[in-house]
Amino acid sequence: MVEEVLKDEPADPTVDSGFVRVRLDLAYDGTDFVGWARQPGQRSVQEVLAAAIAQISRLPKPPIVTCAGRTDAGVHARGQVAHVDLPATVVGRAGHGAVGVEAFMAATALEQFEFSLRAVLPRDLMLQSAQRAPEGFDARFSALWRRYRYRVCDDRTQLDPWRRRDTLVYSRPLDVGAMNEAADLLVGQRDFASFCRKRKGATTIRTLLNVAWSRPAPHLAELEITADAFCHSMVRALVGAMLNVGDGRRDLDWLSEYLNRRVRGPGVTVAAARGLVLDHVAYPSAAEMAERQSLTRARRFLPED
Amino acid sequence: MVEEVLKDEPADPTVDSGFVRVRLDLAYDGTDFVGWARQPGQRSVQEVLAAAIAQISRLPKPPIVTCAGRTDAGVHARGQVAHVDLPATVVGRAGHGAVGVEAFMAATALEQFEFSLRAVLPRDLMLQSAQRAPEGFDARFSALWRRYRYRVCDDRTQLDPWRRRDTLVYSRPLDVGAMNEAADLLVGQRDFASFCRKRKGATTIRTLLNVAWSRPAPHLAELEITADAFCHSMVRALVGAMLNVGDGRRDLDWLSEYLNRRVRGPGVTVAAARGLVLDHVAYPSAAEMAERQSLTRARRFLPED
Numbered sequence: 260m261v262e263e264v265l266k267d268e269p270a271d272p273t274v275d276s277g278f279v280r281v282r283l284d285l286a287y288d289g290t291d292f293v294g295w296a297r298q299p300g301q302r303s304v305q306e307v308l309a310a311a312i313a314q315i316s317r318l319p320k321p322p323i324v325t326c327a328g329r330t331d332a333g334v335h336a337r338g339q340v341a342h343v344d345l346p347a348t349v350v351g352r353a354g355h356g357a358v359g360v361e362a363f364m365a366a367t368a369l370e371q372f373e374f375s376l377r378a379v380l381p382r383d384l385m386l387q388s389a390q391r392a393p394e395g396f397d398a399r400f401s402a403l404w405r406r407y408r409y410r411v412c413d414d415r416t417q418l419d420p421w422r423r424r425d426t427l428v429y430s431r432p433l434d435v436g437a438m439n440e441a442a443d444l445l446v447g448q449r450d451f452a453s454f455c456r457k458r459k460g461a462t463t464i465r466t467l468l469n470v471a472w473s474r475p476a477p478h479l480a481e482l483e484i485t486a487d488a489f490c491h492s493m494v495r496a497l498v499g500a501m502l503n504v505g506d507g508r509r510d511l512d513w514l515s516e517y518l519n520r521r522v523r524g525p526g527v528t529v530a531a532a533r534g535l536v537l538d539h540v541a542y543p544s545a546a547e548m549a550e551r552q553s554l555t556r557a558r559r560f561l562p563e564d
Numbered sequence: 565m566v567e568e569v570l571k572d573e574p575a576d577p578t579v580d581s582g583f584v585r586v587r588l589d590l591a592y593d594g595t596d597f598v599g600w601a602r603q604p605g606q607r608s609v610q611e612v613l614a615a616a617i618a619q620i621s622r623l624p625k626p627p628i629v630t631c632a633g634r635t636d637a638g639v640h641a642r643g644q645v646a647h648v649d650l651p652a653t654v655v656g657r658a659g660h661g662a663v664g665v666e667a668f669m670a671a672t673a674l675e676q677f678e679f680s681l682r683a684v685l686p687r688d689l690m691l692q693s694a695q696r697a698p699e700g701f702d703a704r705f706s707a708l709w710r711r712y713r714y715r716v717c718d719d720r721t722q723l724d725p726w727r728r729r730d731t732l733v734y735s736r737p738l739d740v741g742a743m744n745e746a747a748d749l750l751v752g753q754r755d756f757a758s759f760c761r762k763r764k765g766a767t768t769i770r771t772l773l774n775v776a777w778s779r780p781a782p783h784l785a786e787l788e789i790t791a792d793a794f795c796h797s798m799v800r801a802l803v804g805a806m807l808n809v810g811d812g813r814r815d816l817d818w819l820s821e822y823l824n825r826r827v828r829g830p831g832v833t834v835a836a837a838r839g840l841v842l843d844h845v846a847y848p849s850a851a852e853m854a855e856r857q858s859l860t861r862a863r864r865f866l867p868e869d
Contacts, residue, residue, distance in 0.1 A: 260800065279718075286722075286723075286724060286725055288647055288724075288725040288726040290726070318644070335724070335725075335726060337641065337724050382725065383725045383726075383730060384723070385720070385721060385723065385725050387721045388721065415593075415690070416682070416690060416691070416692045416693065417692065418591075418690065419593075419642050419730075420591055420592055420593040420640075420687065420688045420689065420690050421593040421595070421640060421688075421729045421730050423687060424726045424729070425724075425726050493756060526808070555627075
């Protein structure tokens with residue numbers, strides 16, 4: 260499935276002349292999507308979004324939309340970023356140097372595009388903004404880091420019933436202190452093969468920048484986890500391992516050993532999708548953008564998200 | 565509809581011998597309920613709860629369940645309190661003075677009742693706890709005060725799509741400062757007839773103890789509103805009026821005049837149910853309970869909630 264999507268992405272993100280790259284900031288309720296990536300006959304964020312763009316722009320076929328974090332089925336987003344290359348006739352012809360009337364016309368066209376797209380998208384997919392992307396911007400390869408959040412309730416009698424949609428209900432009480440000790444073992448640049456589905460030609464080395472659990476309410480535990488990038492299902496496998504430490508079924512020695520074996524084993528449960536939210540993706544300033552893009556491509560062959 | 569429910573409630577809440585009064589603490593997602601109160605052929609909280617109690621207790625017919633705040637269709641609760649009188653054979657025979665084996669047997673029976681009831685209730689109706697009610701406890705008449713919360717988003721592009729269930733999306737930007745000035749006009753003991761549906765024989769004098777708006781996030785405004793009791797749809801009518809002040813369509817003079825005319829007029833919109841949550845109901849200590857009950861009954865004839 261992931262492979263299939265990759266084939267759709269242009270090897271060289273340089274835009275054909277006559278096209279303008281647009282950055283889309285998105286939020287969605289993942290419950291009724293099969294995830295970001297297109298799957299034949301299924302309702303994916305990518306497909307719903309591309310179809311809506313084609314509809315309002317009167318394109319002959321849905322455009323390719325590339326995102327920063329390819330979320331799985333049921334995973335939510337409040338900080339998803341994507342890019343799409345559209346004919347200048349749709350979003351205005353002005354280049355980055357445009358001034359005066361030319362710039363105004365382009366801004367108006369883009370505002371109209373944003374307004375129309377927001378109006379046709381379904382209720383569970385919200386366009387936060389559509390902007391002209393800076394020179395060299397690529398939603399996936401320009402990203403500096405991604406931040407996810409995971410929400411767990413370990414006393415289901417106290418959970419607001421309308422929050423079951425974005426909260427994992429866990430049947431054992433969790434020790435947030437122990438989970439933070441587990442988190443400390445994970446932070447840093449490491450080979451996370453133990454927590455990733457192996458893919459040929461792809462490295463599983465990632466840099467976890469921050470992993471921290473908190474208790475925003477007595478019945479809730481919440482994780483904030485930030486990395487340069489994550490492998491497929493890596494966040495949820497890490498959450499699963501930390502939950503097992505938090506409920507006392509596993510200890511830190513086990514986690515340490517498991518991390519170091521560098522092969523995914525049956526010992527780790529992938530935590531349910533509903534608790535996970537793609538919270539934020541960070542990018543460099545416009546000036547540093549082009550440089551960053553070539554750097555990332557060179558360092559990691561086919562990073563996932 | 566309200567009248568009909570009232571008829572079901574025993575005029576004298578003193579429990580027949582052989583029955584035990586149980587206090588139920590409840591949370592629910594109001595989206596798929598027609599509200600608390602039973603309505604023929606509809607899915608109400610009262611009916612679903614009573615049917616579940618009858619099922620696990622093998623009662624010949626659903627018991628009467630009385631709540632502290634009769635929420636409307638679509639209104640949520642995280643702090644609803646109800647009481648129900650059940651045969652001692654179901655929840656244990658021990659009186660308040662029971663000790664030793666007798667008390668243990670009763671506690672076990674009640675725990676079993678709580679466990680079973682929680683298991684059969686649907687996902688959108690959560691039993692937080694079932695306890696033996698203190699002497700003289702009445703979910704409605706013993707309540708000291710009720711607190712509600714209302715959640716509004718005035719920038720829909722920034723709302724987490726999975727929070728549409730408990731958030732009103734408002735199309736105009738809101739001035740929380742102005743709404744708090746409006747709130748200050750409302751606090752105190754007043755006749756809120758302008759914000760209530762008139763009912764024969766019922767007073768519309770209520771004491772608003774606290775009304776305060778805050779901005780927990782840049783795109784959100786949240787109200788906390790506390791009163792001894794509220795008339796039917798009073799909270800949502802007050803919210804509607806304050807929103808009209810917050811968006812600049814009305815001013816404080818208008819609110820002041822409207823409040824003082826003491827007749828409900830077409831000038832006030834009842835804000836949508838989805839944003840409203842019954843947050844908490846406060847009761848006196850067990851010792852003060854019996855005294856409180858007779859006091860409330862005397863002061864307000866048939867208070868609503």
